[in-house]
Amino acid sequence: MNLPKPLPVAETPLLALSGVDAGYGAVQALHGVSLTVQSGEIVALIGANGAGKSTLLMTLCGNPPPWRGEIRFAGQNMTALPTHQIARLGVAHVPEGRRVFAQMTVEENLAMGRMAAPQEGRGRGDEAMRVALERVFSLFPRLRERCRQRAGTLSGGEQQMLAIGRALMAQPRLLLLDEPSLGLAPQMIQRIFATLREIVQEGTTLFLVEQNANQALQLANRAYVLVNGRITLTGGGAELLASPAVRQAYLGGH
Amino acid sequence: MKGRWSTAAWVGLVALLLFTPITGLVLAGYSVELHGQRPLWLACMAVLGYGLFSLPWKRWLSELQRSTRSEEVDAPPRVAGSRRYGIALAVLVALALPFLLGKYGISIATLALIYILLALGLNIVVGLAGLLDLGFVAFYAVGAYGYALGQHYFHLSFWLALPLAALLAACFGMLLGFPVLRLHGDYLAIVTLGFGEIIRLILNNWVSVTGGPNGLSAPFPTFLGLEFNRRAKQGGVPLHEFLGIDYASEHRAIFLYLLLLLVVLAMVYVVVRLKRMPIGRTWEALRENEIACRSLGINHVTVKLSAFALGAMVGGLGGVFFAASQGFVNPTSFTFFESAHILAIVVLGGMGSTTGVVVAALLLTVLPELLRDFADYRVLLVGIAMVWMMILRPRGLRQRRRPLFSLPLPKGEGP
Numbered sequence: 001m002n003l004p005k006p007l008p009v010a011e012t013p014l015l016a017l018s019g020v021d022a023g024y025g026a027v028q029a030l031h032g033v034s035l036t037v038q039s040g041e042i043v044a045l046i047g048a049n050g051a052g053k054s055t056l057l058m059t060l061c062g063n064p065p066p067w068r069g070e071i072r073f074a075g076q077n078m079t080a081l082p083t084h085q086i087a088r089l090g091v092a093h094v095p096e097g098r099r100v101f102a103q104m105t106v107e108e109n110l111a112m113g114r115m116a117a118p119q120e121g122r123g124r125g126d127e128a129m130r131v132a133l134e135r136v137f138s139l140f141p142r143l144r145e146r147c148r149q150r151a152g153t154l155s156g157g158e159q160q161m162l163a164i165g166r167a168l169m170a171q172p173r174l175l176l177l178d179e180p181s182l183g184l185a186p187q188m189i190q191r192i193f194a195t196l197r198e199i200v201q202e203g204t205t206l207f208l209v210e211q212n213a214n215q216a217l218q219l220a221n222r223a224y225v226l227v228n229g230r231i232t233l234t235g236g237g238a239e240l241l242a243s244p245a246v247r248q249a250y251l252g253g254h
Numbered sequence: 255m256k257g258r259w260s261t262a263a264w265v266g267l268v269a270l271l272l273f274t275p276i277t278g279l280v281l282a283g284y285s286v287e288l289h290g291q292r293p294l295w296l297a298c299m300a301v302l303g304y305g306l307f308s309l310p311w312k313r314w315l316s317e318l319q320r321s322t323r324s325e326e327v328d329a330p331p332r333v334a335g336s337r338r339y340g341i342a343l344a345v346l347v348a349l350a351l352p353f354l355l356g357k358y359g360i361s362i363a364t365l366a367l368i369y370i371l372l373a374l375g376l377n378i379v380v381g382l383a384g385l386l387d388l389g390f391v392a393f394y395a396v397g398a399y400g401y402a403l404g405q406h407y408f409h410l411s412f413w414l415a416l417p418l419a420a421l422l423a424a425c426f427g428m429l430l431g432f433p434v435l436r437l438h439g440d441y442l443a444i445v446t447l448g449f450g451e452i453i454r455l456i457l458n459n460w461v462s463v464t465g466g467p468n469g470l471s472a473p474f475p476t477f478l479g480l481e482f483n484r485r486a487k488q489g490g491v492p493l494h495e496f497l498g499i500d501y502a503s504e505h506r507a508i509f510l511y512l513l514l515l516l517v518v519l520a521m522v523y524v525v526v527r528l529k530r531m532p533i534g535r536t537w538e539a540l541r542e543n544e545i546a547c548r549s550l551g552i553n554h555v556t557v558k559l560s561a562f563a564l565g566a567m568v569g570g571l572g573g574v575f576f577a578a579s580q581g582f583v584n585p586t587s588f589t590f591f592e593s594a595h596i597l598a599i600v601v602l603g604g605m606g607s608t609t610g611v612v613v614a615a616l617l618l619t620v621l622p623e624l625l626r627d628f629a630d631y632r633v634l635l636v637g638i639a640m641v642w643m644m645i646l647r648p649r650g651l652r653q654r655r656r657p658l659f660s661l662p663l664p665k666g667e668g669p
Binding site: 061063082083084085086087088092093094095099100101102103104108111112113115116163166167170 | 532535536538539542543545546547548549550551552553554
């Protein structure tokens with residue numbers, strides 16, 4: 001396993017939001033959000049219910065499009081791109097609540113993930129598919145066991161694995177995760193977060209949105225705290241974990 | 255059990271008490287006569303009714319469901335060989351059919367094939383892409399009128415009109431698709447219902463162009479320029495003279511039937527292939543979860559529009575054949591009832607299942623013809639059949655067995 005070396009700060013960040021405002025209809029949910037994610041990092045965004053975490057992730061995917069501000073991916077402006085083109089740039093999104101295709105088998109679900117794969121990879125069909133599949137199966141051996149089973153019959157944790165695996169099938173550079181711990185047993189959360197660490201070691205960058213601040217901050221290199229649509233705090237994962245303000249607000253500490 | 259009997263006795267008593275003054279006392283002149291029979295009959299009926307209701311229906315129903323449910327589990331794919339023989343046999347029977355049936359039989363068979371075509375089209379939209387379309391008849395009408403109008407104004411021949419009308423229907427499919435891109439479920443159903451009615455009302459009211467309720471004639475197709483009439487128009491050669499056989503009025507019906515059969519077979523093949531292609535899988539994925547689809551980089555606009563367009567195209571083909579077989583089109587053939595009928599076929603057949611839809615189309619077209627004597631109860635019977643189906647086989651006559659897609663598995667695991 002070759003660990004990605006920490007990148008110099010001067011390098012173009014993989015993902016950069018600057019002054020992004022967004023919302024639904026007349027309701028503004030994000031107010032001038034700016035953040036960066038460097039290549040090879042794990043960045044977490046934590047916040048309470050309704051802080052705008054999911055909206056931020058959805059805005060990244062172009063739905064809803066931002067009102068103001070700029071979103072750049074690897075230096076390329078992707079502010080005005082439609083959702084499917086953003087996915088094709090190499091940004092994979094694991095939506096909140098897993099959203100697997102319940103009537104399809106596990107392998108069909110995974111195959112759907114290849115839709116956004118880079119063109120040259122898609123042309124070679126089977127071979128590229130096999131490589132991507134082998135990677136997902138080695139990350140989540142459970143999916144290999146269940147590969148002919150309908151996704152709807154999987155447990156919640158397995159469905160989350162499938163959702164992540166499906167997103168990885170396109171071999172994205174940046175993986176966006178919306179509440180990967182939602183509704184899972186603590187042990188399953190541990191397992192999934194351990195796998196997320198592996199995924200990053202293999203070279204994918206991670207940006208995750210979490211309510212489970214404790215888990216997220218333990219995993220993340222850096223984190224942002226979102227309150228009412230504004231970034232109020234930022235720092236290293238461990239640093240925030242120790243910060244009294246965060247402990248007070250999100251970890252039930254004193 | 256004892257409680258049941260006593261309740262039944264009470265029901266009878268109450269009914270007797272209630273019905274005696276109401277039906278038993280009859281005014282005759284200035285006196286009142288007592289007719290004991292009538293209240294007794296009514297009381298008996300009440301007791302009987304109570305008895306019917308108190309039977310353990312629930313248990314029977316759940317047992318019945320359990321006994322049929324077991325088949326729903328994904329069966330392993332049947333031996334491909336036997337399936338192939340089945341298909342070959344069906345095609346052979348279909349080919350031989352017009353030569354065995356009379357003219358009436360052929361016309362029913364033709365109608366059945368048209369419904370198969372329509373149901374195949376709607377199955378793409380509803381069964382595969384999961385877009386509930388209650389106005390599918392619109393595309394049927396576009397196909398039929400496309401042919402009739404094209405013939406009337408541009409002297410398009412059947413052979414030219416067939417692809418053009420299908421294309422026109424596909425365009426109308428897109429036209430409907432655009433405004434309903436953001437709609438789901440009930441809302442989509444209502445808009446499509448409206449669309450179907452709009453098309454019909456335009457055809458009905460734009461008298462100067464469409465002929466309104468009087469309709470338009472649609473001539474019979476020719477075969478390589480040869481006509482099927484006894485005597486050809488303007489010195490042409492009718493087919494029977496060209497072939498040196500006697501004239502028979504069935505020839506044209508047989509010809510149309512066989513042509514239609516060819517188109518149906520081609521469309522069945524296309525739909526089966528489409529289901530296995532990425533686009534088919536994308537339709538199914540879209541039906542299951544639109545948000546997930548979009549997160550995977552699937553452009554939901556093109557996927558939805560392609561489903562609408564392809565479904566409409568197949569429906570349009572059905573329309574052209576309908577016009578040609580009837581020789582005449584008018585708006586009364588394209589009411590909401592038709593849409594409901596086609597949808598009933600798709601639901602009965604099992605959403606997304608091609609074989610099921612073909613079988614259901616045959617059943618729902620041929621049975622009403624065979625049961626002509628019960629014509630008044632046709633809709634009632636279809637309704638009862640639907641309710642029964644939903645209880646026993648909620649996923650349709652033939653439970654959808656998905657095309658088994660499997661990835662190229664890494665070494666050491668299966669083929």
